[in-house]
Amino acid sequence: MEKQSNNMTVYPRDKKFRFSCHHGLDCFNNCCRDINIYLTPYDVLRMKNKLGIKSGDFLENYTTQQDNGGFPAVLIKMNEDDNLKCPFLTPGGCQVYDVRSWACRIAPVDVIERGYGFIFDSTFCHGLNEDKEWTVEEWMQNQGLEIYEQKEKSFNRIPLHFHFTGMKNLDKHIKDVVFMACYDLDKFKKFIFDTGFLSYFWVNPEQLDKIREDDEALLQFSFHWLLNDFEEDLTMEIMDEMK
Numbered sequence: 001m002e003k004q005s006n007n008m009t010v011y012p013r014d015k016k017f018r019f020s021c022h023h024g025l026d027c028f029n030n031c032c033r034d035i036n037i038y039l040t041p042y043d044v045l046r047m048k049n050k051l052g053i054k055s056g057d058f059l060e061n062y063t064t065q066q067d068n069g070g071f072p073a074v075l076i077k078m079n080e081d082d083n084l085k086c087p088f089l090t091p092g093g094c095q096v097y098d099v100r101s102w103a104c105r106i107a108p109v110d111v112i113e114r115g116y117g118f119i120f121d122s123t124f125c126h127g128l129n130e131d132k133e134w135t136v137e138e139w140m141q142n143q144g145l146e147i148y149e150q151k152e153k154s155f156n157r158i159p160l161h162f163h164f165t166g167m168k169n170l171d172k173h174i175k176d177v178v179f180m181a182c183y184d185l186d187k188f189k190k191f192i193f194d195t196g197f198l199s200y201f202w203v204n205p206e207q208l209d210k211i212r213e214d215d216e217a218l219l220q221f222s223f224h225w226l227l228n229d230f231e232e233d234l235t236m237e238i239m240d241e242m243k
């Protein structure tokens with residue numbers, strides 16, 4: 001039996017649907033504007049590397065933050081001067097297609113409470129009238145979503161790990177650190193190597209070599225550090241060195 005969640009019908013992973021998205025459709029690229037595209041840490045890492053820029057520049061130029069009092073969320077900043085288009089949309093399609101975000105990959109499906117829903121209907125998304133048939137499971141595999149489960153296994157635990165106190169200064173400090181470690185990896189790397197971080201937190205030398213060279217290893221380290229070794233007072237002291 002179908003259920004509802006936030007006005008969306010909830011389907012299981014073996015739900016079948018018809019869908020194909022391609023240049024010939026008259027809706028092509030219509031969904032790349034005026035839409036909330038949330039970015040995960042792995043999205044930010046891949047997109048900033050694809051563009052060849054630092055994470056801080058990526059976050060400043062292409063994203064906006066949503067803060068509902070808890071864990072900070074990062075979204076693509078739609079271009080207000082150009083019909084709220086995604087900044088990565090070009091006449092030929094998505095400029096960052098091979099590293100497009102988790103949210104862009106899974107569309108028109110979305111993960112909702114206890115299952116899956118469809119964010120578009122076939123009057124808006126004409127791809128849903130095409131002949132090619134998928135199950136949700138097949139679609140997710142086809143879109144390369146499994147790697148997120150591997151790369152962000154610990155990330156989902158982080159929001160649960162941090163309890164905000166209601167003390168604005170403290171909460172802001174915690175959020176700044178969590179934000180840096182999850183999304184602003186180039187800054188986090190400087191925090192590790194250019195401050196007293198390593199005299200306070202022990203890191204295995206082999207792991208240290210890896211995180212110096214490899215952003216993905218750095219991301220895994222950041223999740224581990226936030227979940228296991230983050231210490232508020234110490235971290236605040238080290239953060240002061242960066243000012």
Ligand code: SF4
Pocket residue numbers: 031032033037086087088089090093094095096097100101104
């Ligand atoms: S990142 Fe690419 S696929 Fe996603 S909304 Fe922007 S242009 Fe569209």
Ligand code: SF4
Pocket residue numbers: 020021022025027028029030031032107108120124125126127128
């Ligand atoms: S609206 Fe649907 S079919 Fe059209 S471009 Fe977007 S995802 Fe593809």
